[in-house]
Amino acid sequence: MWRAIEKYGVxxxxxxxxxxxxxxxxxxxxxFWPQPHIAQSTGNDYVMISMQLGLFQFAKVLEILGxxxxxxxxxxxxxxxxxxxxxxxxxxxxxxxxxxxxxxYSTTRNFVFHVxxxxxxxxxxxxxxxFRTAPQPVWRDPSRIWKSF
Amino acid sequence: xxxxxFAIDGVVDMMSINPLEMSNFEATGAIFGVAGVILTxxxxxxxxxxxxxxxxxxxxxxxxxxxxx
Numbered sequence: 001m002w003r004a005i006e007k008y009g010v011x012x013x014x015x016x017x018x019x020x021x022x023x024x025x026x027x028x029x030x031x032f033w034p035q036p037h038i039a040q041s042t043g044n045d046y047v048m049i050s051m052q053l054g055l056f057q058f059a060k061v062l063e064i065l066g067x068x069x070x071x072x073x074x075x076x077x078x079x080x081x082x083x084x085x086x087x088x089x090x091x092x093x094x095x096x097x098x099x100x101x102x103x104x105y106s107t108t109r110n111f112v113f114h115v116x117x118x119x120x121x122x123x124x125x126x127x128x129x130x131f132r133t134a135p136q137p138v139w140r141d142p143s144r145i146w147k148s149f
Numbered sequence: 150x151x152x153x154x155f156a157i158d159g160v161v162d163m164m165s166i167n168p169l170e171m172s173n174f175e176a177t178g179a180i181f182g183v184a185g186v187i188l189t190x191x192x193x194x195x196x197x198x199x200x201x202x203x204x205x206x207x208x209x210x211x212x213x214x215x216x217x218x
Contacts, residue, residue: 011189012182019181024174033173071181100163101151106175124204140215148205 010120013113018070020110021083025063043093059086070117077124080117087114 027033050056062082069079091111094103118125138145155167162170171179 008186008189012186015185016178016182019185020174020178023177027174036172036174071185101166102161102163102170102172105166106172127204127207134212134216136212136216 010117013116013120014070014073014076017083017110017113017117018067018072018079020067021063021086022067022071025060025067028057028060028063041097041099043097046093059089062086076117077121080114080121083114084118087111 028035047056050059063086066079066083066086069075069082087110091107094107095111098104098107150164152162152165153167154162154165155169156162161172
């Protein structure tokens with residue numbers, strides 16, 4: 001029973017985070033819903049500056065790519081890494097600065113979901129936990145890329 | 150003031166931390182999540198399990214060749 005809850009819990013979290021980010025990213029370019037209300041806060045200044053720098057648009061592209069990878073269950077560990085900067089930034093600028101409890105709750109939940117997924121797919125990240133490493137450049141044997149598929 | 154209000158009125162109460170009080174994006178996430186679980190349940194029931202890819206494990210020779218030091 002516990003194994004089923006664990007398995008389908010991870011499935012739910014993957015689809016939730018994927019759907020949230022995929023639709024959030026697409027909505028920025030297609031505008032089928034109004035953009036989220038931005039409150040006056042220090043975090044809002046950060047959003048405004050990132051829009052002027054084009055970082056916000058870039059983040060939305062990452063949301064589409066990462067969200068699609070989670071929803072379609074393809075390259076999920078890579079999708080989680082792509083989405084991580086977006087999730088962390090949204091969490092940091094809202095959880096500590098937003099005047100709205102709903103936004104604080106929502107961004108914190110997404111951050112927790114992201115951490116749960118990283119933990120669920122941890123076996124793909126263990127190779128990064130090597131203490132002493134030797135570079136093995138991709139240009140010496142590019143075929144390793146498609147061998148990894 | 151934090152509340153636990155919930156109403157189906159098409160407006161998000163920004164002061165509410167009720168999980169059912171959802172924005173469009175949160176509702177989309179919830180719909181995707183529930184639909185995903187149902188689809189996965191049906192998929193596991195009706196479709197033969199396919200082999201999934203576990204992380205690539207490098208053997209010693211593979212790790213040593215082409216290494217810079």
